[in-house]
Structures are given as C-alpha cells and as structure tokens.
Amino acid sequence: MQTVILNEKKRRKIVVGILFSGGLLTIVSVLLNSNPVALIALGLLLWGTILLFVRKPERTHSALIIEQMFNLMLTLDDVLSARGFRRNAIFFPPRFSGDNPTMQIENDRTGEAIILVPTGVELESTDGKATFSEEGNLGNYSLNEISLHLTNTLQVVIELETELQKGLIRARITDPILRELLNLAMQNHSQILTRVPPPIISAVACTLARTTHKPVVIENISLPRRNVTDVHFKLLDSLDGREDVKAI
Numbered sequence: 352m353q354t355v356i357l358n359e360k361k362r363r364k365i366v367v368g369i370l371f372s373g374g375l376l377t378i379v380s381v382l383l384n385s386n387p388v389a390l391i392a393l394g395l396l397l398w399g400t401i402l403l404f405v406r407k408p409e410r411t412h413s414a415l416i417i418e419q420m421f422n423l424m425l426t427l428d429d430v431l432s433a434r435g436f437r438r439n440a441i442f443f444p445p446r447f448s449g450d451n452p453t454m455q456i457e458n459d460r461t462g463e464a465i466i467l468v469p470t471g472v473e474l475e476s477t478d479g480k481a482t483f484s485e486e487g488n489l490g491n492y493s494l495n496e497i498s499l500h501l502t503n504t505l506q507v508v509i510e511l512e513t514e515l516q517k518g519l520i521r522a523r524i525t526d527p528i529l530r531e532l533l534n535l536a537m538q539n540h541s542q543i544l545t546r547v548p549p550p551i552i553s554a555v556a557c558t559l560a561r562t563t564h565k566p567v568v569i570e571n572i573s574l575p576r577r578n579v580t581d582v583h584f585k586l587l588d589s590l591d592g593r594e595d596v597k598a599i
Contacts, residue, residue: 366399369395369398369399370395370396370399370419370423372395373392373393373394373395373396373399374392374396374426375392376388376389376391376392376395377389377392377393377396377426377430379392380392380430381430381433386434389430389434392430393427393430393467394468396423396426396427397468397470399423400419400420400423400470400550401470401473401474401550416528417528417531417532417535420532420549420550421532421535421536424536424540424543424547424549425540425543427547428540428543428546428547431456431465431546431547434458434465435458435459435460435461436456436457436458436459436464436465436546437456437458437459437546438456438457438458438459438546439456439545439546439568439569440454440455440456440469440545440546440547440548440568440569441454441455441456441457441566441567441568441587442454442455442469442553442556442557442559442560442566442567442568443455443560443566444560444561444563444564444565444566445561451468451472451557452469452472452556452557452560452561453466453467453468453469454466454467454468454469454553455467456546469553469554469556469557470547470548470549470550470553471548471549471550471551471552471553471554471555471556471557472553472554472557474504474505474550474551474553474554475501475504475505475554475555475557475558475561493562494511494512494513494520495511497511497558497559497562498510498511500558501554501555501558504554505551505554507524507525507526507529507551508524508525508526509522509523509524509525509555510522510523511523514583517583518585518586519570519583519584519585520559520583520584520585520586521581521582521583521584522552522555522581522582522583522584523579523580523581524551524552524555524579524580524581524582525578525579525580526551526578526580527578529549529551529552529575529580530575530577530578530579530580532549533549533572533574533575533580534574534575537574544569544572545568545569545570545572548569548572552569552572552582555582555584556569556584559584559586563586565586565587565588566586566587567584567585567586567587568584568585568587569582569583569584570583570584570585571583
C-alpha cells in the first residue's frame with residue numbers, strides 16, 4: 352500500500368474547503384431551520400478545526416490557529432444560542448465499552464437537550480488503566496496516572512489535583528496557544544468557554560468523564576497567568592436526566 356503525503360498547499364485547500372462547506376451549511380440550516388443540516392455543518396466545522404492541528408511543528412502558525420479556533424468557537428456558539436441551547440455543557444461518560452464520551456447542552460426554554468460529539472474527543476484516548484476506585488475516591492495516584500496520560504497524549508503539560516473542600520478537580524494546563532486563545536475569548540465572550548470549550552479543555556473533561564464514569568461540567572476557567580491556565584471541573588453525583596434527554 353502506497354502512502355500519499357499531501358503537501359502544505361493541498362492540505363490547506365482541503366481544510367479551507369471543509370471549513371467553507373461547514374460555514375455555508377450553517378447559513379443554510381438557519382435559513383431552512385433544519386436541525387439535521389445544522390448537525391452536518393457542526394461536524395464539518397469540528398473536523399476542519401481538528402485538521403488545523405495536523406501539520407508539522409515547524410509549519411505551525413500559532414496566530415492562525417488561535418484566530419481560526421476562536422472564530423469557530425463563536426460560530427458554534429451562535430448556532431447553538433440561536434436555537435436556545437445556552438446552558439453549560441455536560442460531558443457524559445460512554446454508555447458502553449468502546450464508545451466515546453458525549454457532550455450535552457440543554458435548551459433554556461424547552462428543557463430539551465442536544466447531544467454532540469465533544470471537540471476534544473479525537474484528542475483524548477485512554478487505555479483503561481488510569482481509573483478511579485469503584486468507591487469514587489479521588490486517590491492521588493489515580494490523578495497522577497491521568498495527568499501523565501493526558502500530558503503524553505496531548506503533548507501539553509497537565510497537572511490534576513483535587514480541591515476536596517469545594518468538591519472540584521483542578522487541571523493546571525501549561526500551553527501558550529491555549530493562553531492566547533483564552534485571553535482573546537475572555538475580552539468579550541467569556542460566557543462561551545463553558546459551553547463551547549477549546550479542544551484541550553474538552554479533552555480533559557472527556558478523560559475525566561471516561562475514567563470516573565460520572566458526568567463532568569466545567570465549573571470555572573481562570574484567567575491564564577504566563578502560560579498556565581487553571582480549569583476547575585465538577586463531577587456530578589449521577590447520570591440523572593440523561594435517560595429523559597430528547598436528542599435533536
């Protein structure tokens with residue numbers, strides 16, 4: 352089997368084509384008020400975003416990634432908000448072995464919810480070894496295992512620790528691109544970060560949901576200091592409510 356390697360020019364054309372198609376379908380879905388078309392558009396935009404990261408390090412232009420990622424986050428949030436899905440995202444663990452975590456956003460008017468593939472699900476992966484105990488106790492050893500797994504998988508330094516008094520898990524993420532993206536978003540659009548989080552933060556939430564077998568919400572994202580960002584996640588006690596969710 353012969354491996355075909357696309358040069359940078361061809362790869363850029365493919366990415367632009369996917370993003371343009373996703374943007375065009377987004378407009379069409381608004382005009383036709385069609386949820387299936389909107390979901391197809393979201394899928395194209397998400398895949399286009401992921402492909403932005405598939406490039407050699409020396410060819411990576413951080414400013415382009417930050418600008419494109421921020422614009423896509425705004426586009427996704429506009430599509431969701433226009434249909435009333437304005438509540439914070441909840442990351443659910445897989446239902447069955449081999450499945451991926453899902454992300455649910457509720458409609459603040461009807462109470463219905465839309466179930467989406469998280470933007471970071473393609474970035475995270477797990478071998479099933481880094482898990483919490485059956486009692487749900489957050490042992491330091493388990494958190495260290497997950498921190499190491501995320502750091503190796505995402506190629507970004509991530510440190511996890513518990514804040515028992517608040518019942519939260521804090522992730523300390525060291526990444527200059529995430530810092531610039533959050534600084535840009537927090538200027539005027541900080542409300543979208545817990546609804547349409549950046550892929551790295553989404554990947555951490557997916558991994559926590561997968562390993563704890565509990566729903567996870569992003570409680571707070573702190574303003575980055577230097578290259579370090581503190582993100583607080585909260586584990587929900589049960590899966591109550593997901594069985595009654597109407598998928599759109």
